[in-house]
Amino acid sequence: MLLDISEVINDSIGEIECVERVVSPRFFDDTTESGFVLVDMDARADSSTKVQLLFSKSKVYVHPTSSAKDNIPGYLALVRPKNASNTEVLLSWVPESSLAGSRDLDYYVKVDLEPPHAADEIGPSTNASNSRNTSGIREVLVSPPPRSSISSYAFSIPLSNIYSIQVRPPSFGWWWGSLILHTKTEETLPALFFHDSESQSTILQRKQRTKDFEPFANGDELFWGGEQFLQSLKNLAALETSTLEPSIMLVNPEPEDRRAFSPRSAKVQQPKEDPISKALKDVRWSILEKLARVTRLSRQVALDVIDKSPQSVKVLLNKPEVKKIGDDFDSAKVYLAKWALGIAEEAQRSRSKVVWNDGYEDIMGSAVGDFELLSVDYSIERRNEVGLAEWSAFFDHTGRLSLTVSEVKERIFHGGLAPAVRSQAWLFLLGVFPWDSDESQRRSILSEKRNEYYRLKGKWWNDTERQDDDFWKDQKSRIEKDVHRTDRNISIFSDSDTPHPDPESRFAETGTNLHLEQLKDLLITYNEYNVNLGYVQGMSDLLSPLYVVFQDDAIAFWAFCGFMKRMERNFLRDQSGMRQQLLSLDHLVQLMLPKLYVHFEKADSTHFFFFFRMLLVWYKREFEWDDVLRLWEVLWTDYLSSQFHLFVALAILDKNKDEIMEHYTQFDEILKYMNELSMKIDLEDTLVRAEILFTRFKKTVDMVDRKRAEQNNEDAAGQQEGLPKISDELRLLLSKEVIETKEVERPPNAGGG
Amino acid sequence: MQIWDTAGQERFQSLGVAFYRGADCCVLMYDVNNAKSFEALENWRDEFLIQANPRDPDSFPFVVIGNKIDVEDSKRAVSTKRAQAFCASKGNLPYFETSAKEATGVEQAFEVVARNALQQEDAQDFSQEYSDAININLDSDSSSCAC
Ligand SMILES: Nc1nc2c(ncn2[C@@H]2O[C@H](COP(=O)(O)OP(=O)(O)OP(=O)(O)O)[C@@H](O)[C@H]2O)c(=O)[nH]1
Numbered sequence: 001m002l003l004d005i006s007e008v009i010n011d012s013i014g015e016i017e018c019v020e021r022v023v024s025p026r027f028f029d030d031t032t033e034s035g036f037v038l039v040d041m042d043a044r045a046d047s048s049t050k051v052q053l054l055f056s057k058s059k060v061y062v063h064p065t066s067s068a069k070d071n072i073p074g075y076l077a078l079v080r081p082k083n084a085s086n087t088e089v090l091l092s093w094v095p096e097s098s099l100a101g102s103r104d105l106d107y108y109v110k111v112d113l114e115p116p117h118a119a120d121e122i123g124p125s126t127n128a129s130n131s132r133n134t135s136g137i138r139e140v141l142v143s144p145p146p147r148s149s150i151s152s153y154a155f156s157i158p159l160s161n162i163y164s165i166q167v168r169p170p171s172f173g174w175w176w177g178s179l180i181l182h183t184k185t186e187e188t189l190p191a192l193f194f195h196d197s198e199s200q201s202t203i204l205q206r207k208q209r210t211k212d213f214e215p216f217a218n219g220d221e222l223f224w225g226g227e228q229f230l231q232s233l234k235n236l237a238a239l240e241t242s243t244l245e246p247s248i249m250l251v252n253p254e255p256e257d258r259r260a261f262s263p264r265s266a267k268v269q270q271p272k273e274d275p276i277s278k279a280l281k282d283v284r285w286s287i288l289e290k291l292a293r294v295t296r297l298s299r300q301v302a303l304d305v306i307d308k309s310p311q312s313v314k315v316l317l318n319k320p321e322v323k324k325i326g327d328d329f330d331s332a333k334v335y336l337a338k339w340a341l342g343i344a345e346e347a348q349r350s351r352s353k354v355v356w357n358d359g360y361e362d363i364m365g366s367a368v369g370d371f372e373l374l375s376v377d378y379s380i381e382r383r384n385e386v387g388l389a390e391w392s393a394f395f396d397h398t399g400r401l402s403l404t405v406s407e408v409k410e411r412i413f414h415g416g417l418a419p420a421v422r423s424q425a426w427l428f429l430l431g432v433f434p435w436d437s438d439e440s441q442r443r444s445i446l447s448e449k450r451n452e453y454y455r456l457k458g459k460w461w462n463d464t465e466r467q468d469d470d471f472w473k474d475q476k477s478r479i480e481k482d483v484h485r486t487d488r489n490i491s492i493f494s495d496s497d498t499p500h501p502d503p504e505s506r507f508a509e510t511g512t513n514l515h516l517e518q519l520k521d522l523l524i525t526y527n528e529y530n531v532n533l534g535y536v537q538g539m540s541d542l543l544s545p546l547y548v549v550f551q552d553d554a555i556a557f558w559a560f561c562g563f564m565k566r567m568e569r570n571f572l573r574d575q576s577g578m579r580q581q582l583l584s585l586d587h588l589v590q591l592m593l594p595k596l597y598v599h600f601e602k603a604d605s606t607h608f609f610f611f612f613r614m615l616l617v618w619y620k621r622e623f624e625w626d627d628v629l630r631l632w633e634v635l636w637t638d639y640l641s642s643q644f645h646l647f648v649a650l651a652i653l654d655k656n657k658d659e660i661m662e663h664y665t666q667f668d669e670i671l672k673y674m675n676e677l678s679m680k681i682d683l684e685d686t687l688v689r690a691e692i693l694f695t696r697f698k699k700t701v702d703m704v705d706r707k708r709a710e711q712n713n714e715d716a717a718g719q720q721e722g723l724p725k726i727s728d729e730l731r732l733l734l735s736k737e738v739i740e741t742k743e744v745e746r747p748p749n750a751g752g753g
Numbered sequence: 754m755q756i757w758d759t760a761g762q763e764r765f766q767s768l769g770v771a772f773y774r775g776a777d778c779c780v781l782m783y784d785v786n787n788a789k790s791f792e793a794l795e796n797w798r799d800e801f802l803i804q805a806n807p808r809d810p811d812s813f814p815f816v817v818i819g820n821k822i823d824v825e826d827s828k829r830a831v832s833t834k835r836a837q838a839f840c841a842s843k844g845n846l847p848y849f850e851t852s853a854k855e856a857t858g859v860e861q862a863f864e865v866v867a868r869n870a871l872q873q874e875d876a877q878d879f880s881q882e883y884s885d886a887i888n889i890n891l892d893s894d895s896s897s898c899a900c
C-alpha cells in the first residue's frame with residue numbers, strides 16, 4: 001500500500017508545482033516519514049496565488065439541458081485561498097475539461113480518492129502558509145479555480161455568499177442526488193448532480209461502508225457523494241436544517257434566519273418544490289429497501305420490491321443477506337439509474353420552474369418515445385435456462401421447495417427451463433402441484449389425478465346416448481378436424497398409418513395415429529368436463545405442446561385444465577375476453593407507442609384484430625415449436641404481470657413500428673404484414689423488449705399518478721389535460737393475479753359454435 | 754389481389770367486420786358430404802352482407818363451392834341439383850364443385866372469383882367519393898344489424 005502511493009507521487013514529481021505532503025493515516029503509519037514528499041522549490045515561489053484544495057469530488061455533473069448527452073462532468077471542490085478564513089473558503093465547480101492535461105487534475109483526483117481522514121484535518125489551518133510540519137494533514141495546492149465562466153458553467157463562490165443549500169439525496173426515479181446552491185446575491189448557479197456510480201471515490205467509500213456493515217451510517221440515508229461533501233462543509237460552516245423544508249440546509253445562518261429558521265425563500269426565489277421531487281420523497285424508503293434486498297437475486301427483484309410496504313432499515317440491517325450487498329448493490333444502482341435517467345433530466349427541468357404540462361411531454365418523450373436509445377445502454381439480461389441439477393437444488397430432501405415461489409418464478413421468467421425439467425416444472429406452473437407440496441404429496445396428487453382423468457374419459461366413452469347428441473357429434477367432428485391439422489410437423493403427430501377406429505369418421509380413409517387419437521380424446525373429455533365452454537377452435541393448439549412435454553394423457557389433461565383456467569376468457573361465446581384484451585392492447589399502444597397508434601387510427605386498425613390469433617393461442621403460430629414452449633413457461637410465471645403476453649404484443653409492435661409506419665397504410669396491408677411475421681420473430685429479443693416496455697409502462701403509470709395527485713393538491717380546478725388517462729384496463733396490466741373468467745351457462749340448443 | 758380465409762367456428766365471426774369490409778368477392782364453401790355445412794351457407798352469406806355492408810347487397814358477387822367431391826359417392830349428402838337450386842334462388846350465384854385434395858375444379862372456380870372481384874372493384878372505384886363518406890365502424894355497425 002505504502003509503495004503504491006509513493007509511486008503515484010513519484011510519478012508526478014517531475015514538474016510538480018506544489019508542495020505535496022501526504023500523510024494519510026489510513027495508508028501510512030504515523031511513525032514513518034516516507035509519505036512525506038517535498039518537491040520543486042520553484043513551484044513554491046508562486047504558491048502565493050495558489051489555493052489549498054480541501055475537498056474534491058469527481059463526477060459531479062452539470063446538466064445544462066434535458067438531454068443526457070449535454071451533461072458536463074466536473075469536480076466539486078472546496079478551496080482555501082491563502083490566509084483565507086473559513087467564510088472565505090471557496091466552493092467551486094470545475095469542469096473536467098478545464099483540468100484536462102493540467103497537473104492540477106492529479107491533485108483533484110488524489111484529494112478525491114484520499115480524503116483527509118478525520119473532520120478536524122480539514123479544519124481551518126491557523127497558519128495558512130503550508131505548514132508542512134503539521135502531522136497527519138495533507139495540504140495540496142492548486143491554481144485558483146475560475147470564478148465563473150459562462151462558456152463552461154464553472155463557478156467559484158465564497159461560503160459567505162451561500163445562503164442555503166437544497167439537498168436532494170439520490171432516490172428512485174429521481175436518481176442522481178443533487179445539490180442546489182442558493183446565493184445571497186441571487187446569482188443562479190447550476191444544480192450539481194452526483195453521478196455516484198461513476199465516481200471512484202464514492203464507490204470505494206460505499207464499499208467500505210458496506211464492508212463495515214454500515215451502509216446507512218448517516219441516519220437512514222444511503223451514502224452518496226453529496227453527503228460526503230456536506231460532511232466536509234460542516235467543518236467550515238455551520239449547517240442547519242430548515243424546519244420548514246427539511247431538504248434545505250442553511251449555511252452560517254444569521255440569528256434572524258435562525259429565528260425564522262427558514263430560508264428567505266422568496267428572496268432567493270427558491271423554486272416551489274416541484275411535484276416530482278415531492279412525490280419521490282415518499283419513495284425513498286422503498287429504494288433503500290429495494291437496494292438492500294438485492295443479494296443473490298437479479299435486479300428485477302429490486303423493482304418488484306417497490307410494491308411491498310416499507311420496512312425498517314434497522315431490521316434489514318440485521319439480515320445476513322444485507323451483508324452481501326457489495327457489488328450487487330452497485331449493479332442494481334446502475335441499472336436503476338439508467339432506468340430513471342429520463343426522470344433525472346426532468347428533475348432539472350422542473351427545478352427551473354417549468355410547469356408540469358410542458359415538462360410532461362418530456363418525460364413521456366424520454367420515457368416512451370426513445371426506445372432505441374434505451375435499448376442500447378440498458379440491458380436486461382436473459383439468463384441460462386434452468387437445468388435439471390439447478391431445478392433439483394431448489395428442493396430439500398423431502399422434495400419441498402426451499403426457495404420462495406417468487407425466486408423460482410424470477411429464475412424461470414428470465415431463463416426458462418431446460419427440456420428435461422419441463423415435465424416437472426410445468427406442473428407447478430400450471431397449478432397441478434401446489435408450490436408448497438412435498439414429494440409424497442405430489443405422488444398422491446398424480447395418482448389421484450390419473451384416476452380422475454380415466455374416470456372422466458370413461459364416462460363419455462361408455463355413454464352411447466351422449467354420443468348420439470347433436471352437439472356432441474358436432475363438437476367431436478370439430479375436434480377431430482382440428483387435431484388432424486395441429487402440429488403435424490411434430491414427429492409424434494406426423495404419421496397417419498394407424499387405421500381409423502371409426503369407419504364413419506371423415507378421417508377413416510386418411511388414417512390416424514395413436515397420439516392424434518389421444519389428443520382427440522383429451523379434447524372431447526375437456527368438452528365434457530367444462531360443459532359450459534366446451535371445445536373451441538384454438539384449444540388444440542394449446543393442448544398439443546403439453547401433450548408432447550408430458551407424454552402422458554392423464555397428466556396432460558390436468559395441465560391443460562390448469563392452462564385453460566387463464567385461457568378460458570379467450571374462448572367465451574361472446575368473445576368478451578378477447579375484446580377486453582384487444583382493448584387493453586389498444587390503450588397500451590396509445591400510451592406507449594403514440595405515434596404508431598396515430599398511424600393505426602389512420603389505417604382503421606385500432607381494433608387490433610391482427611393480434612387476435614396471437615393472443616388467442618399465445619403466439620403458438622408465430623413462433624417455432626421450441627420458442628413456444630419457452631414463451632409459455634415465461635408467461636406462466638406471471639412474474640411481472642399476469643398479462644405479460646400483451647407486453648409481448650407491444651414488443652412485437654415496437655420492433656416493427658418503423659416498418660409499419662413507413663410502408664403500410666391500410667388495415668389489410670398491416671394484417672398481412674403482421675401475419676407474415678409468423679416464424680420470423682426472435683423470441684429472446686422480444687422478451688427483453690417486452691420487459692423493458694413493461695418497466696417503462698409501470699414507471700409511466702407511477703409518474704402520471706404522482707403528477708395527478710400533485711395537481712389535485714395544488715389546484716383543485718385541476719390542470720390535467722396534459723396527463724394521459726390511465727384506464728382501468730391499463731391498471732389491470734400491473735397485476736400479477738391471473739384473470740379467470742368462466743363461460744356462462746350454456747344456453748339450451750346452443751351449438752358448438 | 755388478396756385472398757383471406759376466415760376462422761370456421763361461429764364465435765369468431767365478429768372478427769368479420771374487419772376482414773369482410775372492402776372485400777370485392779366472397780367465396781362460400783361447404784363439404785358436399787356434409788349437409789349441415791351446406792345448410793349453413795345462407796347464414797354465412799347473411800352474416801357477410803351485414804358485416805361487409807356493401808353498397809348494393811343484392812348484386813354483391815358471391816361464389817359457392819362444394820368441396821371434397823373426391824370422397825366416395827355413398828358419402829355424398831348434397832346433390833349438385835340441390836346446390837344449384839340454392840344458388841339460383843340467391844341471384845344466380847356461380848356454383849363450382851371441387852376437390853382440394855385432387856385439385857379438381859379449383860382453378861376454374863378461382864378464375865371466376867378473380868373476374869368478379871375485378872369487376873366489383875371497378876364499379877366501386879366509380880362510386881368511391883360517395884362510399885368514402887360513409888363511416889363504418891364497430892359501433893355504428895350495430896344499427897344495421899338485422900339479427
Ligand atoms: N378428402 C378431402 N378432404 C379434404 C378436402 N379439402 C379439405 N379436406 C380435409 O378437410 C379437413 C378440413 O379442411 P380445412 O380446409 O382445414 O377446413 P375449413 O373449412 O377451413 O375449416 P375451418 O378452418 O374450421 O373453417 C382437413 O382435414 C382437410 O384435409 C378435399 O377436397 N377432399
Ligand SMILES: [Mg+2]
Pocket residue numbers: 758759760761
Ligand atoms: Mg380454415
